[in-house]
Amino acid sequence: MGIEEMFRDFKLGGYNIEKTQVNGERLIGLLLLATLAYSIATFKGNLILRKGVANYVTRPTESKRRHRRNSRFSIGLKAYFWLNSLSFFAEEVQQLIRLVPSKRAYYSRGLKTATIIQSAF
Numbered sequence: 001m002g003i004e005e006m007f008r009d010f011k012l013g014g015y016n017i018e019k020t021q022v023n024g025e026r027l028i029g030l031l032l033l034a035t036l037a038y039s040i041a042t043f044k045g046n047l048i049l050r051k052g053v054a055n056y057v058t059r060p061t062e063s064k065r066r067h068r069r070n071s072r073f074s075i076g077l078k079a080y081f082w083l084n085s086l087s088f089f090a091e092e093v094q095q096l097i098r099l100v101p102s103k104r105a106y107y108s109r110g111l112k113t114a115t116i117i118q119s120a121f
Contacts, residue, residue, distance in 0.1 A: 017030065017031070017034060040076070041072075041074075041076035042071075042073045042076060044075075044076035044079060044120050044121060045071070045073055045075035045076030045077075048076065048079050048117055048120055051116055051117070051120065053116050053117055054075050056082070056110065056114075056117070057075060057078045057079045057082045058070040058074070058075055058078055079117050079120070080121070082114075082117070083118060086110075086111075093107070
């Protein structure tokens, strides 16, 4: 992981800490909490990359891009949101699958991947 990725994650790509305008002890507390959350999301992103299922939670990268589209942090964070949205919209998705049965195989593959990703959490 490069310093550019971490800088981007702590700016607009993640926490946007400078917009909070906190200082002193509150800033120290915020930085400690952000560091802990950043570390957890980065570790989860590493696990998801190793399992080879990151494409389910992020857009694929183009071959001509100079920098990676998603850092390990953003993969871990997006995986968390992806799993939550799967459970939140489970009933609606079931109704959609009944309407378009030809998509059932893709849905089943996504559920299998969700199980793999959930094992990282």
